Amino acid sequence: MSAPLYQSPKGVHDVLPDDHLYFSFIKKVVRHHCRRAGFRRISTPMFENVDVFTRSIGSTSDIVEKEMFTLESKSGKKFALKPEGTAGVIRAYIQHGMQQLPKPIQLYYVEPHFRYNRPQKGRFRQFHQFGFELIGESDPAVDAQIINISHRINQDLGIDDRLTLQLNTIGSMTDREKFKEDLINFYTGKERSLCEDCKRRMKENPLRLLDCKEEDCQILASMAPKFENVISSESKEHFELLKEYLEELNVPYELNPLLVRGLDYYTHTVFEFWSKKDGSQNATGGGGRYDGLIELMGGQPTPAIGYAAGMERTVEYMKETGIRPPNKDAVAIFVAQLGLVAKKKSLTLINQLRDEGLNVVGAAGKGSMKSQMSLADRLGAKYSLILGQIEVQEGTIILRDMNKGSQETIPIEGIVEKMTKLLGGKSLKNKKLWEE
RNA sequence: GCGAAUGUAGCUCAGUUGGUUAGAGCGUCCGGUUGUGGUCCGGAAGGUCAUGGGUUCAAGACCCAUCAUUCGCCCCA
Numbered sequence: 001m002s003a004p005l006y007q008s009p010k011g012v013h014d015v016l017p018d019d020h021l022y023f024s025f026i027k028k029v030v031r032h033h034c035r036r037a038g039f040r041r042i043s044t045p046m047f048e049n050v051d052v053f054t055r056s057i058g059s060t061s062d063i064v065e066k067e068m069f070t071l072e073s074k075s076g077k078k079f080a081l082k083p084e085g086t087a088g089v090i091r092a093y094i095q096h097g098m099q100q101l102p103k104p105i106q107l108y109y110v111e112p113h114f115r116y117n118r119p120q121k122g123r124f125r126q127f128h129q130f131g132f133e134l135i136g137e138s139d140p141a142v143d144a145q146i147i148n149i150s151h152r153i154n155q156d157l158g159i160d161d162r163l164t165l166q167l168n169t170i171g172s173m174t175d176r177e178k179f180k181e182d183l184i185n186f187y188t189g190k191e192r193s194l195c196e197d198c199k200r201r202m203k204e205n206p207l208r209l210l211d212c213k214e215e216d217c218q219i220l221a222s223m224a225p226k227f228e229n230v231i232s233s234e235s236k237e238h239f240e241l242l243k244e245y246l247e248e249l250n251v252p253y254e255l256n257p258l259l260v261r262g263l264d265y266y267t268h269t270v271f272e273f274w275s276k277k278d279g280s281q282n283a284t285g286g287g288g289r290y291d292g293l294i295e296l297m298g299g300q301p302t303p304a305i306g307y308a309a310g311m312e313r314t315v316e317y318m319k320e321t322g323i324r325p326p327n328k329d330a331v332a333i334f335v336a337q338l339g340l341v342a343k344k345k346s347l348t349l350i351n352q353l354r355d356e357g358l359n360v361v362g363a364a365g366k367g368s369m370k371s372q373m374s375l376a377d378r379l380g381a382k383y384s385l386i387l388g389q390i391e392v393q394e395g396t397i398i399l400r401d402m403n404k405g406s407q408e409t410i411p412i413e414g415i416v417e418k419m420t421k422l423l424g425g426k427s428l429k430n431k432k433l434w435e436e
Numbered sequence: 437g438c439g440a441a442u443g444u445a446g447c448u449c450a451g452u453u454g455g456u457u458a459g460a461g462c463g464u465c466c467g468g469u470u471g472u473g474g475u476c477c478g479g480a481a482g483g484u485c486a487u488g489g490g491u492u493c494a495a496g497a498c499c500c501a502u503c504a505u506u507c508g509c510c511c512c513a
Binding site: 129 | 437438465466471472473474486503504505506507508509510511512513
């Protein structure tokens, strides 16, 4: 590739028309499921005060430590491009007094997000996520419903077979703090037997110590304190009920005691959808309960749970699975024309056909019949309508079936109705689009 | 943030141990005599060989830097 004068910065990409077929389809499926379940769409700004993220996600998490795109205003205010969706939604929830609204509050979003990390397969600096949050209900039945919706979305996108649902509970904030302490106590004095990564983990993310692949670390991990001994009976019961509900809903899951999420605000239920091929490396989405977050951000103590998934990864899995999204852009009719009078007539004809809700393209320039037909072919038009001087004079038009390669000359009178019938258009004539 | 590989036309790639005007297939455009696509045939356009330096009489090929992509690690969507 010879370098163009300008190219997109590292790790960020254009979404080209072919990929938008997938994006549109994913959005449609997400919207469908969210609406059915009472979620309403929200968009939060592309950037927030940096504190919104450091406070919620946790200042020691990787996302905050090294993956945030930060901006600074002339007056020295610090902002950050949003690295994930939940923090902004919760900020908006508190700011707009949604605490006063009847619970639960259910919100969904489809937005770009930004993380400054080294690009890789399925990992970009700008990427898109859809997600949903349910605020104000702590019952495990809600956890089951949220997981069920994400599972159903995967099913409708055709990628469910490629994924496994990993499920775990990480207890309450205090359970977890206690457990971290226990782990650190246990590992203190044993640092010599740990690999370099684990020495680092001990300081930064002790829960990950249990997840190491090194043999020596695994031996130690097997002797380490168990989370079962720390978890509160309340959290345990919550998890037991959740599992029952998931079985009732027929949602298959795998228990994964080592599943930890990278954001600090999670409590109790955590889950991720892992690729069967790449494991956690390419999780398509994940979520969990965050009962402490709203209070942490200055609101009333309120339980909540959410899920978010990456669109780019979803598209990748759809492609690998061979799922082709429907092409709503497909051209139904191509109108070819020859001569000035015919061209004039074809302009109104094209308009009339479009008013019937059909996708219609006509030759704009002055190409030959040959080049017009070839264009019709490449656009994948089902039918071509051909209007020349002779037809204009005779009051006829040629209707060509592009797949069969056959054509007939018919009266131009009633052609719009005929085409609408043939292609099943959805008339937009005399209809205000907002009345739909 | 760490380690490694790659970078030749819109796309997929050739390009011999450095040697004159840089190649193919696909795609694009135009033709194959009147107003008809998908096949076939012919022709054309399109590349300062990612960018910038350096070595050499000579560099797409060798060296360095930069940029981008890809693959591991870390982490995550």
